[in-house]
Amino acid sequence: MIYIDEEFCKGCRICSEFCPTGVLGVSTTLNSKGYYPPVVEQAYECHGCRLCELLCPEFAIFIVNEWLDEQAG
Amino acid sequence: MLKGLIDPEFFEAFTSGEADESQHLPVYGTRDPLLGLCPSEVEEESGPAHHRLLRYLRKEVLPTTFCVGCGGGTVLNTFAHAIDEMHIDPREIVCVTGIGCSSWIPSPYFLCDTLHTTHGRAIAFACGVKVMRPDMKVIIIAGDGDLAGIGGNHxxxxxxxxxxxxxxLVNNFIYGMTGGQVSPTTPFGTRTxxxxxxxxxxxxxIADVVAAAGGSYVARWTTYHVFQLMESMQNAINKKGFSFVEIISQCPVSYGKMTGTSDPVTLLKQLRDASIHVDDTDGMSEEDLEGKFVVGxxxxxxxxxxxxxxxxxxSERRESISAELDRGLRQDTSALETGR
Amino acid sequence: MNRPAENIELTDLYLAGLAEQEHFIQGDEAAALGAIFAGCTFFGGYPITPASEIAEVMARELPNVGGYYVQFEDELASISAVIGAAWAGARAMTATSGPGFSLMQENIGYACMTETPCVIINVQRSGPSTGQATLPAQGDVMQARWGTHGDHEIIALAPSSAQEAFDLVIRCFNLAEEYRTPVILLMDGEIGHLRERVILPDPRTVEQTQRRKAREGEDVFGGAIVPPMTEFGDGGFVHVTGSTHKEDGLRDVQTQSVHDRLVRRLVAKIEQAREEIALVDVDSEEGAEVGVLAYGATARPAKGAVLRARSEGRSVSFCRPVTIWPFPISRIQEASRGLRQLLVPEMNLGQLAREVERFVDCEVVPLSKIGGVVHSSQEIHAAIVEATDSC
Incomplete structure (x- = not known):
């Protein structure tokens, strides 16, 4: 599960640019602060690597990998 | 504003080839990872759900004041992940910082005992704290101007x-808070x-300087290498003795504007591309490594x-005093007086 | 964890042993022993003439009572570590002289702003700059008051004997805890290197003001004029900053009213205690028209000159402020009542005389002497004779 906290996002695009599988794109609508937050474009490509979660300077995107946890667990 | 975006049922259907790909529309999250509630319930009870690591942060000061794409936020994020993975109680951490953008990484954002000191003196203050409280983790996060410039001696x-x-040490090659002046780590020939x-x-x-000065653990990573950085932070915290991690970081606004691009993505790609792992530098000359960041x-x-x-x-002095008192041999203690 | 508070019994026995002995020691050594008796648990220092003996005695004695001595790379680090240690639970002290005191000024301001209890001994030497490194002076009176930038109040005490150096250091520690502020022992090189008999008390009779700890939910940087403290590791997630902060410690550097409230309280907490902090040794004479006001080393020849003048039948008052800052206004005014002239001998070009002048009705005559030589009793006596003859 990819969670995006749009109001924390400052639109730096690091998450979408560095996603190894191209899951994320950039929204066409502004958040309340005037930034373009990321959107999930190809959810099924997400491997849950959490690179976006760690790279984000604003705690605005994070992964909860329930399904994989269940499979593992 | 919180959206949970992969429905596990859809994921299962997709992996088994039964899903209609055009239907993978956003599905609002099933439960908040922190509170274990559905977002709708959460919003009713305590506002919107947030990142699970926000419990390590002072929420009243969020979102951060960092510029768009600042590496400082990534360091804070990685640090919070490192602490979370190590299961350290934040009540056992003291973060000591100086003055500058990078000093704002733990202060005020990270929720622990925080000593935000004068410019350059963070390590000196931290010495006093650590001597008195050896049981606490004393962590200094500050910038290149603070720790390598004005505080280089400490x-x-x-x-x-x-x-x-x-x-x-968050090294962004520049005095960012004051508007982009040259720092002790600014590369030769750079405009500021x-x-x-x-x-x-x-x-x-600077990492090489600390290594030469006797640091017990010295590493260098960039804000691109978040997983390696997280592990390195953990190793540094666990290491008994003085440990040091230089974190090469991007400053899109103050450094970027003078050096060609303010785009955080381009700057981060530059850090990635200029990095070379220390294990891969065998046989390389200083010229070969010019402009490279040796990480690891x-x-x-x-x-x-x-x-x-x-x-x-x-404890040795106390034992010896105790023994002396026991023996009653304290008549002539003038030796203590003139023992210098 | 080896906290110095452990095994107080052994410490008391050890100090009682020290107290039983005869001590013919320098003011510096007496001040250091005073710190040990006051329960000092952390000393950060850097060698400097004429204060090095303090560091030497602390290095020798602190381990004996379970305290920590660390010599740092400079005075900046020394005062920094002292403040850090204070927030980690220490009764902390450093000692230096003029050049080092100058280096410490920024962080003395930090200690004022963050309300950190700590003690700084300044054994004054002749300046400015390196000056006469081995010779005494009283040139840091105003630096102690105004050395750090911005509005603030400070506490500074000046001893006139080795015994008083011992006694006043204990008082410095207690004032620091009571008012949560840095306190300066403004010694001079003459007292620092003066060797005298010093009597140490029974350690169990030495008063040690305990730090007032905040209860849960209590503000650490406001609420009361002297707020209670939360130390590191108490679980209070205390945020300590030298920036302007709100009552909870978090920065607010933009709001005028927040800064105004904070700085006015920091000033007021010392200001309102001026009378309580004031220690003045007054020896007035009925009907005297001439008085002498002196402090530190200068008070010794001054007192000698006064006694000699009295033996010649001259009526002279004497007054020795032990508390220099906050300036003991009403006590000095009282001591100078009825005088026509007040002589103020000091080893600078009239730093405290100027402050005295602001508050007394009589004429203030500075008897300045610089160059590393203490006033002789004869010099001050001659000035008294001249003044009494002209009055």
């Missing part, structure tokens, strides 16, 4: 002294606001820790 002497501190033609000084390779663990060594030494000394 840095090398703390490495020499080998007190059990963890120093994370106070070297408007070019920088005529040679930069410190540079030094790990075992040396007697200063705080342990102090406590050992105290």
């Amino acid at each position: 840095l090398i002497h703390a490495a020499r002294r080998n007190l059990d501190l963890s120093v994370f 606001t106070t070297t408007p033609y070019l920088n005529l000084e040679h930069p410190f390779k 663990k540079l030094v790990e060594r075992q040396r007697a820790e200063f705080g342990d030494g102090l406590r050992q000394l105290i």
Whole structure:
């Protein structure tokens, strides 16, 4: 599960640019602060690597990998 | 505003080939990872759900004041992940910082005892804290101007002294908070606001300086290498003795504007592309490494820790005094007076 | 964890042993022993003439009582570590002289702003700059008051004997805890290196003001004029900053009212205690028209000159402020009542005389002497004779 906290996002695009599988794109609508937050474009490509979660300077995107946890667990 | 975006049922259907790909529309999250409630319930009870690591942050000061794409936020994020993975109680952490953008990484954002000191003195303040509280993790996060510039003397002497501190130096090559002046780590030939033609000084390779000064654990990573950085932070915190991680970071606004691009993505790609792992540098000359960032663990060594030494000394003195008192041999203690 | 508070019994026995002995020691050594008796648990220092003996005695004695001595790379680090240690639970001290005191000024301001209890001994030497490194002076009176930038109040005490150096250091520690502020022992090189008999008390009779700890939910940087403290590791997630902060410690550097409230309280907490902090040794004479006001080393020849003048039948008052800052206004005014002239001998070009002048009705005559030589009793006596003859 990819969670995006749009109001924390400052639109730096690091998450979408560095996603190894191209899951994320950039929204066409502004958040309340005037930034373009990321959107999930190809959810099924997400491997849950959490690179976006760690790279984000604003705690605005994070992964909860329930399904994989269940499979593992 | 919180959206949970992969429905597990859809994921299962997709992986089994039964899903209609055009239907993978956002599905609002099933439960908040922190509170275990559905977002709708959460919003009713405590506002919107947030990142699970927000419990390590002072929420009243969020979102951060960092500029768009600042590496400082990534360091804070990675640090919070490192602490979370290590299961350290934040009540056992003291973060000590100086003055500058990078000093704002833990102060005020990270929720622990925080000592936000004067410019350059973070390590010196931290020495006092650690000597008195050896049971606490004392972590210094500050910038290149603070720790390598005005506080450079404290840095090398703390490495020499080998007190059990963890120093994370966020090196963005610039005095960012004051608007982009040349710093002790600014590369030769770079334009900044106070070297408007070019920088005529040679930069410190600050991690190498600390390694030479005697640091017990010294590593260098960039804000691109978040997983390696997280592990390195954990190693530094666990290491008994003075540990130091140089974190090369992007400053899109103050550094980027003078050096060609303010785009954080381009800057981060530059950091990635200029990095070379220390294990891959065998046989490379200094010229080959020009403009490269040698990342990885540079030094790990075992040396007697200063705080342990102090406590050992105290216990020996106390034992000897106790023994002397027991023996009643305290009639002539003038030796103590003139013992110098 | 080896906290120095452990095994107080052994410490008391050891100090009682010290107290039983004869001590013919320098003011510096007496001040250091005073710190040990006051329960000092952390000393951060850097060698400097004429204060090095303090560091030497602390290095020798602190381990004996379970305290920590660390010599740092400079005075900047020394005062920094002292403040850090104070927030980690220490009764902390450093000692220096003029050049080092100058280096410490920024962080003395930090200690004022963050309300950190700590003690700084300044054994004054002749300046400015390196000056006469081995010779005494009283040139840091105004630096102690105004050395750090911005509005603030400070506490400074000046001893006139080795015994008083011992006694006043204990008072410095207690004032620091009571008012949560840095306190300066403004010694001079003459007292620092003066060797005298010093009597140490029974350690169990030495008063030690305990730090007032905040209860849960209590503000650490406001709420009361002297707020209670939360130390590191208490679980209070205390945020300590030298920036302007709100009552909870978090920065607010933009709001005028927040800064105004904070700085006015920091000033007021010392200001309102001026009378309580004031220690003045007054020896007035009925009907005297001439008085002498002196402090530190200068008070010794001054007192000698006064006694000699009295033996010649001259009526002279004497007054020795032990508390220099906050300036003991009403006590000095009282001591100078009825005088026509007040002589103020000091080893600078009239630093405290100027402050005295602001508050007394009589004429203030500075008897300045610089160059590293203490006033002789004869010099001050001659000035008294001249003044009494002209009055």
